[in-house]
Amino acid sequence: MARKLVDVAAGVLLRADGRYLLGQRGPDTVYAGYWEFPGGKVEPGETPAQALCRELDEELGIRVTHLRPWLRREHLYEHAHVRLHFFEVSAWEGEPDGKVHSVLDWVRPEQATREPMLPANGPILKALRLPRMMAITQAAAIGVEAQLAALDRALAGGLRLVQVRESALDPLRREQFAREVVARVHACQGLVLLNDDLALARAVRADGVHLPARSLMGLRQRPDCAWVGASCHGRDELEHAAALGLDYAVLGPVAPTATHPGQPGLGWVRFCELAAGLPMPVLALGGLGTADMETARDTGAHGIAAIRGAWRLPGT
């Protein structure tokens, strides 16, 4: 029997130290004892954002002062068909106090999470492990040694997500370079994705593969890999990435770039429309750097992907 679709708003409260808040559902509830993000059902006449502010006041006794729409996922439970609107909550007044949960806990994204977790939330926890800045390599343009030196500097500065995109390097040098990148990034517990080459990703023990849009659109099934993402330029590509269950998408270009001359930028307004309501995180790409991070996140992006902007030294 088809179940009525129920809208639910859930908040990922993020502390400055990177930890997020989970609550354990109290007794006498469906899925009692399971962990969840605070939140609840959207009442008639409320937007999901309004519902979340009300729920966080009722459940935690806090007043939200800054929230951003993040992911939207549907899940069919035996008791309900839910559409979950996840928001990032980065500022609030008051100290969260467990008024309805048995326990509250602040969890680090890289830590094993709390169990049992509500079944719909697995991909949300994975999305929280995706770093906010993706740096895309340009070794063929600037030289392998210069790129590795830039990588070392960026890792020391906190970079934890690298996409190796080096189709212009010959196969042997590309493999050697990819192995170097994996060794350096894994030494810092970061993630490495190989552009469009699943076999090389496996050979060098990278974490996954990043699909260009033309490869994405040719697939009917998600490649068998821990992390899979794709480059997208419009809603059809984003929806295909979502349908395949990919872990993230990169959407752009937001601004015109030197690497794609003549291609007009989407701008932030269009970016916001295209990236809204998707089940996986979307990184903004195209003429951006670390200075654009807050604008990107306020527009619904999970973070930023960049070539030049990611390797630039601070102040240059």
Ligand SMILES: Nc1nc2c([nH]c(=O)n2[C@@H]2O[C@H](COP(=O)(O)OP(=O)(O)OP(=O)(O)O)[C@@H](O)[C@H]2O)c(=O)[nH]1
């Ligand atoms: N709050 C919350 N609900 C979630 C999460 N993940 C998830 O699947 N859900 C589902 O969304 C629905 C939320 O229901 P709820 O019982 O918390 O709603 P509520 O606070 O309005 O309570 P009520 O049923 O007493 O009115 C449940 O079916 C729950 O399983 C999550 O992380 N947080």
